[in-house]
Amino acid sequence: MTAAPEVARGSATGGVLLDAHNVTMQFGGLRAVGNVSMHVSRGEIVGLIGPNGAGKTTFFNCLTGLYKPTSGSVTFAGQPLPPRPRKVVYAGMARTFQNIRLFHNMTALENVMVGRYCRTKTNAIDAVLRLPRHRREEREATDRSRELLAFVGLEKKADTLSRNLPYGxxxxxxxxxALATDPQLLLLDEPTAGMNPQETREAEDLIFRIRDLGLAVLVIEHDMRFIFNLCDRVYCLVRGEVLVEGAGDVVQNDPRVIEAYIGKPTVIEEDGNDA
Ligand SMILES: Nc1ncnc2c1ncn2[C@@H]1O[C@H](COP(=O)(O)OP(=O)(O)O)[C@@H](O)[C@H]1O
Ligand SMILES: [Mg+2]
Incomplete structure (x- = not known):
């Protein structure tokens, strides 16, 4: 697959936000991600699919500073992305995890406020002395966190410990x-894993509403109906490499993608034996 020309990329949607070029992640002898190039434009919802072990989560880890890629480059809003999770968040990229990572002994509201703190300016002295700036920022963080809880449909669960919340x-x-960090790009790693069909539909609606706020979204998912309903473009990763990239309907009908998931079709010969 050849990358689209620089000028064409993202021109319809307001410019390229994330640009990963030839990203490779090698674990000893295992090349989990090999020469992956991918871009996400402002306002786009992009899907990342591929069988288990294809390297999708590892690629996310390379983008978000959990891993430093063995080679390749990542730019975000035109700037090289520093390989440090905290700096990635400051740059405007936030993520969720395939295996949920919440503070289990904190309430839902407190969990969201943790995300919010990366955008507050108070220092330790302000906090210890409870200076006006600290109090103002606390109030702002609480209000914004409540707003975000309402946005995702959890306003009634603000005071519930996160470990007591149902999975969805x-x-x-x-x-x-993740939204509390004011990202421009949200990365979601299997956001509907473990959800029932009703919750999955709600998650789809939520992601559309996030896009309508002006964010771009890059989403890993196994649920094909979900992906092809949602995404403007889809990349299919197989054994660490991009096998196919394109609009949802193109990727959906590509025989190589079908083969990657369910294997080659078996040819039945006329005598009824498998070939
Ligand atoms: N930290 C690591 N050390 C060694 N191997 C890893 C590590 N993380 C992932 N892998 C390997 O990289 C491959 C891709 O894994 P992963 O990115 O989790 O795939 P996916 O998310 O597509 O299911 C797998 O073979 C996995 O075992
Ligand atoms: Mg994964």
Missing amino acids: DQRRLEIAR
Whole structure:
């Protein structure tokens, strides 16, 4: 697959936000991600699919500073992305995890406020002395966090410990916490894993509403109906490499993608034996 020309990329949607070029992640002898190039434009919802072990989560880890890629480059809003999770968040990229990572002994509201603190300016002295700036920022963080809980549909669960929330609510809470960092791009790693069909539809609606706020979204998912309903473009990763990239309907009908998921079709010969 050849990358689209620089000028064409993202021109319809307001410019390229994330640009990963030839990203490779090698673990000893295992090349989990090999020469992956991918871009996400402002306002786009992009899907990342591929069988288990294809390297999707590892690629997310390379983008978000959990791993430093063995080679390749990542730019965000035109700037090289520093390989440090905290700096990635400051740059405007937030994520959720395939295995939910919440503070289990904190309430839903407190979990969202943790995300919010990366945008506050108070220092330790302000906090210890409870200076006006600290009090004002606390109030702002609480209000914004409540707003975000309402946005994901958890306003009534603000005071519930996150460990007591049902699984689907925990996934939505993780999204609220990510949104609290004011990202321009949200990365979601299997946001509907473990959800029932009703919750999956709600998650789809939530992601559309996030896009309508002006954010771009990059989403890993196994649920094909979900992906192809939602995404403007889809990348299919197989054994660490991009196998196919394109609009949803193109990727959906590509025989190589079908083969990657369910294997080659078996040819039945006329005598009824498998070939
Ligand atoms: N930290 C690590 N050390 C060694 N191997 C890893 C590490 N993380 C992932 N892998 C391997 O990289 C491959 C891709 O894994 P992963 O990115 O989790 O796939 P996916 O998310 O597509 O299911 C797998 O073979 C996995 O075992
Ligand atoms: Mg994964």
